[in-house]
Amino acid sequence: MNVIDIRGLTKRYGKMFAVDRLDMHVAAGDIYGFVGKNGAGKSTTMKMIAGLATPSAGQLALFGEDRSRVAGSFSGAPSRIGALIEEPGVLPNFSATENMMMKALAMGVIRPHEQVDDLLQLVGLEGVGPRKAKKFSQGMKQRLGLALALVGSPDLLLLDEPFNGMDPETTRDLRRALVRLNQERGVTIVISSHVLDQLMRVCTRFGVIAGGHMVREFTDEELHAACGSSVRVKTADPARTLAILEERLPGATFRVDPDQSIVIAGGARSAASSFGGASSDPAASGAPSVEDVSRVLHDADQVVLELTVLERDIEDYFVELMDGGTAAGNRG
Numbered sequence: 001m002n003v004i005d006i007r008g009l010t011k012r013y014g015k016m017f018a019v020d021r022l023d024m025h026v027a028a029g030d031i032y033g034f035v036g037k038n039g040a041g042k043s044t045t046m047k048m049i050a051g052l053a054t055p056s057a058g059q060l061a062l063f064g065e066d067r068s069r070v071a072g073s074f075s076g077a078p079s080r081i082g083a084l085i086e087e088p089g090v091l092p093n094f095s096a097t098e099n100m101m102m103k104a105l106a107m108g109v110i111r112p113h114e115q116v117d118d119l120l121q122l123v124g125l126e127g128v129g130p131r132k133a134k135k136f137s138q139g140m141k142q143r144l145g146l147a148l149a150l151v152g153s154p155d156l157l158l159l160d161e162p163f164n165g166m167d168p169e170t171t172r173d174l175r176r177a178l179v180r181l182n183q184e185r186g187v188t189i190v191i192s193s194h195v196l197d198q199l200m201r202v203c204t205r206f207g208v209i210a211g212g213h214m215v216r217e218f219t220d221e222e223l224h225a226a227c228g229s230s231v232r233v234k235t236a237d238p239a240r241t242l243a244i245l246e247e248r249l250p251g252a253t254f255r256v257d258p259d260q261s262i263v264i265a266g267g268a269r270s271a272a273s274s275f276g277g278a279s280s281d282p283a284a285s286g287a288p289s290v291e292d293v294s295r296v297l298h299d300a301d302q303v304v305l306e307l308t309v310l311e312r313d314i315e316d317y318f319v320e321l322m323d324g325g326t327a328a329g330n331r332g
C-alpha cells in the first residue's frame, strides 16, 4: 500500500491551474524528493496532502483512505501526518520547550515531557530549550519547526523547502536527522525542494513536477540507471560493427552519429517506473558496460579506433525534466 496515492489532482485559483491533473505515489518508508522550479505547484500539492487546501478535482488517498474532498486534520488519527509547510508555526515569545509542550498537550501526547526532550535532541536543539524562539537563528527556527511537526510521532512527514535559510552545517545536521527518523523510526518523508544536491543525498524516490503536472517519478536506482554511462565506439567498419552489436547486445539501443561512431545506451525493456506510472525513459535500464562492448568487438575481430564512456549529468537530467512539463501544465 502506498502512503500517498494521488491521481489527477487539480487545484485551480480562478482560471489558474496551480496543480494540474497530478499523479503522485509515495510508498511506506520512502524519502521522496518532490522537485520542481519556483511556481511549479509543489507547495500547493503539499498543502492538499496536509489537508490545508481542498482539491478542485482528482483523487487523493492517504494510508489507503480517500481524502479527496476533506480539508482538515485526519479524522481518525490526527498525528499520522506532520507538516512543515512555509513558515514554521513557531510562537516567538515562547521558549522552544514551551512551543513544543503546547503542541504536545493540544495533541494529547502521552508523556509529553519525554517526547519534547527527545525531539529537541533529535533536531539538535537540546541545549536551547529554555530560550525564547525569537532569539533563534533562521536555521534554529527551521529545526524547531521540524521538531513541532514531529510532535505526536507522525507516520508521514511533509517538509516544504526545509533547507531554506540554513548554513551548510545545519543543513547536514537536518539531513542526518531526517535519515535517522526514516531508518530508526520508519517515518515516510516527502521533501519538496529545488535544492537538488541536498535531495540527491537523502532521497530514495523522486517526483519531478512542472507546470502543476507530474513529469516523471523514479527511484534512486532508476535515476542512476537513467544517468548511467553510455558507450561510444568507432571502428574501421561501422556498418558491420552495428550489425554485430545489435545481434550480441539485444537489450541495448543504438545511435549512429554523423561521424559514423556508434553510441550504445540502455534498452527500453525495464524503463517503466516501479509504479508503472509517469516514467518511460529509454535510458532507464542502464547501458552495457564498456567491458561488454569491448569483448563483443574483440570476439568479432572488429578493429576499434576509439572506445569512450559518456556520462550523463544528474543535475542536467533533473533540469531537463523540470523544464519538460511547463507547456502541458498551463491550461488557464
Ligand SMILES: Nc1ncnc2c1ncn2[C@@H]1O[C@H](COP(=O)(O)OP(=O)(O)OP(=O)(O)O)[C@@H](O)[C@H]1O
Pocket: 013, 016, 017, 018, 019, 036, 037, 038, 039, 040, 041, 042, 043, 044, 045, 194
Ligand atoms: N492562494 C493562491 N492564489 C492564487 N494563486 C496561487 C495561490 N497559491 C499558489 N498560487 C499560484 O500557483 C502556482 C504554484 O504555486 P506553488 O506555491 O504551489 O509553487 P511551488 O512549486 O511551491 O513554488 P516555490 O518553489 O516558489 O515555493 C504559482 O503560480 C502560484 O503563484
